[in-house]
Structure formats: C-alpha cells, structure tokens
Amino acid sequence: MRALTISAHGSLDNIERRDDLPLPVPGPGEIRIRVLAAALNRLDLFVVGGLPGIHITPPWILGADAVGTIDGTDDLVVVNPGLSDGTCEFCRRGEQSLCVRFRLLGEHAQGTIAEYIVVPERNVARIPRDTPIPQAAAFTLTTLTAWRMLVTRAQLRPNENVLIQGIGGGVALAALQIAKQVGAHVWVTSSSDEKLARARALGADEAINYRTTDVAREIRSRTAKRGVDVVVDSVGEATWQSSLGALGKSGRLVTCGATSGPMVMTDARKLFWNQWTILGSTMGNDAEFETVANELRARRLLPPIDSVFDITEGRTAFARLASGAQFGKVVVRVNE
Numbered sequence: 001m002r003a004l005t006i007s008a009h010g011s012l013d014n015i016e017r018r019d020d021l022p023l024p025v026p027g028p029g030e031i032r033i034r035v036l037a038a039a040l041n042r043l044d045l046f047v048v049g050g051l052p053g054i055h056i057t058p059p060w061i062l063g064a065d066a067v068g069t070i071d072g073t074d075d076l077v078v079v080n081p082g083l084s085d086g087t088c089e090f091c092r093r094g095e096q097s098l099c100v101r102f103r104l105l106g107e108h109a110q111g112t113i114a115e116y117i118v119v120p121e122r123n124v125a126r127i128p129r130d131t132p133i134p135q136a137a138a139f140t141l142t143t144l145t146a147w148r149m150l151v152t153r154a155q156l157r158p159n160e161n162v163l164i165q166g167i168g169g170g171v172a173l174a175a176l177q178i179a180k181q182v183g184a185h186v187w188v189t190s191s192s193d194e195k196l197a198r199a200r201a202l203g204a205d206e207a208i209n210y211r212t213t214d215v216a217r218e219i220r221s222r223t224a225k226r227g228v229d230v231v232v233d234s235v236g237e238a239t240w241q242s243s244l245g246a247l248g249k250s251g252r253l254v255t256c257g258a259t260s261g262p263m264v265m266t267d268a269r270k271l272f273w274n275q276w277t278i279l280g281s282t283m284g285n286d287a288e289f290e291t292v293a294n295e296l297r298a299r300r301l302l303p304p305i306d307s308v309f310d311i312t313e314g315r316t317a318f319a320r321l322a323s324g325a326q327f328g329k330v331v332v333r334v335n336e
C-alpha cells in the first residue's frame with residue numbers, strides 16, 4: 001500500500017512516498033481504516049526532524065490525524081491519535097491523555113498518512129457520511145487539544161477575556177472558535193496583518209500585531225490596566241513574557257506546546273501576588289474526544305483549511321506547514 005514515510009530523521013528531503021508497504025493487520029480490539037485524508041500537525045515536523053527519546057523503525061509512516069471508512073463498510077470515522085493502555089491509574093480515572101504509557105500516532109506508533117491504518121476501535125468516532133472530508137481530516141488533534149485547554153483546564157466562561165497567541169496555527173484557530181462558542185471576548189496576536197484580518201473574519205474581537213506592537217502594554221491600555229482572564233500560549237519562549245504581562249489578577253495561563261523553545265521564566269512574586277494559575281494541557285481524554293466528535297457531527301468548530309495536497313505531493317505539503325505561512329490546516333488526500 002501507499003504511505004508517506006521517513007527512514008531517518010532530518011530535513012523534509014527525507015520524506016518519501018512508498019507504494020510497497022504491507023497492509024496492516026488488526027489485532028484484538030483493533031480495526032482497519034481505509035484512509036480518505038490525513039492532516040498535518042506541527043508534531044509531524046518534529047517527528048521528521050527528530051525528537052529526544054523518540055526512535056523510529058523504518059519505514060516510519062507520518063501523520064496523526066485521519067478520516068476514513070472502516071474497511072469493508074461505508075462507516076465514516078475520525079481517529080483519536082492518542083493511544084492509552086486503559087489500565088494505569090490515570091486511565092482508570094478516565095484521564096487517558098495522562099496515561100503513563102500514552103503514545104501518539106505518527107510519533108510513538110505508525111502514523112496515518114497511509115492507504116490503510118490499524119487503530120484500537122475505541123480510538124474512532126463515527127461521523128455522518130456527508131461530513132466534508134478535509135475538515136474532518138483536520139479536526140481531531142487540534143480541536144481536542146484546544147477543547148481540553150479552554151473548557152476543561154482553563155474553564156473559560158462567557159464574557160471573559162482570552163488572549164490566543166500566534167493565530168494561524170491549528171490549535172490557536174480551534175481555540176478561537178471554541179472561545180467564541182463559549183461567548184468570550186477574544187484577543188489574537190500574529191506577526192502577519194493578513195492573518196489578523198482573517199482571524200477577525202472568524203470572530204476574533206481584538207487583533208494585535210506582535211511585531212509592531214507591545215502586546216502586553218497594548219492589552220493593558222485597551223482594558224484599563226485590567227488584563228485578560230485566560231491566555232492560550234503554545235509558542236513558549238518567544239511569547240511567555242507578553243502572555244504573563246497581559247494576564248490579569250486571578251488569570252489562568254494554559255499551555256500545550258513550546259514551538260519557539262521550552263525554557264520560560266516566571267517571576268514568582270507576580271505569580272503569587274496576582275494569584276495566577278499556570279496550566280499544562282495535552283491532547284484530551286476519551287470523554288472529551290466524544291464531546292468534540294459531537295461538535296463535528298453537528299458541523300460546529302470545523303477547522304479552516306489552508307490547502308489540500310495529494311499524497312504524491314506529500315513533501316510539498318510538509319514544506320507548506322514548515323513555512324509558517326499557512327492559515328489553517330494542511331491536508332493530504334490519500335484515497336478517493
């Protein structure tokens with residue numbers, strides 16, 4: 001079968017389309033999916049480049065997100081990329097993304113950009129047959145991640161002010177849509193005026209170009225020094241100071257990533273004096289997966305799509321993601 005693979009870590013030149021991979025065979029509790037489309041996430045770039053402690057067995061299939069039909073049926077499903085053991089103390093508590101043996105498709109297990117994939121049956125959610133395929137392919141990882149961040153962890157409430165750093169990426173856009181659905185007042189930042197304009201069109205209330213404006217100072221000035229209630233920061237080093245500078249009293253900062261670098265500095269005096277809460281979040285549990293699947297079934301929170309490539313153009317799709325120029329998700333079409 002056909003798949004998008006790497007055989008060693010390195011540059012995007014290592015990405016190789018193979019046509020000779022064996023059909024995967026489901027084990028107990030698993031099902032085989034005929035993939036229609038997969039979507040790229042920043043995680044996939046990290047996998048290509050190499051991550052500490054991650055060892056791949058070549059040929060390694062890339063990709064974490066997918067939509068397809070259960071093999072031999074017409075049932076359309078999306079895939080939850082998080083694999084958990086179902087037995088550890090966190091799984092027993094229903095917190096699968098805290099599983100001590102948590103793994104992700106494409107990172108610790110063979111990925112989704114392939115004609116056929118095998119996943120545990122509880123990792124799929126059935127969706128209506130007429131769901132738009134690119135949006136379904138691009139839906140799960142970012143929406144699940146953003147949902148857990150804003151709804152479960154930060155407990156965002158109507159009319160609160162939320163700052164989303166770096167609008168244009170998948171998680172940030174999903175967070176924007178979820179925050180608007182909650183009824184919050186949403187601030188977004190970007191270095192691109194074009195991305196800010198597009199975020200406004202999606203409902204962002206306030207947009208700040210961080211290249212030309214001091215984000216924290218601007219937010220303080222526009223909120224009579226109050227600041228925001230919640231910050232969504234997946235950028236890390238480059239934005240941490242402006243995120244904390246914008247955070248008001250009793251504010252919550254929630255992070256799911258550190259794309260610009262992991263080592264951040266927090267002034268402990270400001271942390272206790274303002275009674276801030278700093279929250280980590282990763283992926284989502286099975287209950288949250290079911291909740292966001294219902295949003296997809298109702299055609300809510302559909303992700304903006306930047307571009308769709310055929311699997312024969314896989315390397316170009318990855319280059320689009322690596323460019324940082326995209327607004328929305330990059331999708332790879334696998335089967336018709």
Ligand SMILES: [Zn+2]
Pocket residue numbers: 084085086087088089090091092096098099100101102
């Ligand atoms: Zn577990």
